[in-house]
Amino acid sequence: MAITAGDFNVSCNESPTEGFARLLQRENWYVSPLATHGCNAPGSTKYVDRAMENWNTWSFLDMILVSPELSATRPSEQNWFADLGSFGTVVVHPEQIAVDEDNKRFTEPRRFDPKTGHGVSDHWPVMMRLLQRRS
16 A cells, blocks of 8 residues: 655646656556546645636645555455545645735735744645445
8 A cells, every 4th residue: 555645736727737647657546536626726835827827826736646445446355445536635724824915816825934933834735535345
């Protein structure tokens, strides 16, 4: 069983492509369909769509990939599976949230400020549930 997670820097324009799908298939990884749904909320960070000059699109730059043994749809001897449908962002404290005063008051992640020690990141944190298989 393997899980890999992090900032893949694959934008919402890149993730639905055939090349990205082939990479997942070749390396034998499963990813939530939400991570490849395009440039709409929800997402883990704002993404600029340069073609439309729109800074208020959202993208899952952060992803969680799981090996086939953790797939709910493939037979497996493992006791656990990844609930790909549970993949999403986690905002649990007001400290994580900033309001973009310059751009129509859109909500965005509050970047960490090393001088004050406040803020969290330039991306929302992501999570996915692991569930126990029924015998």
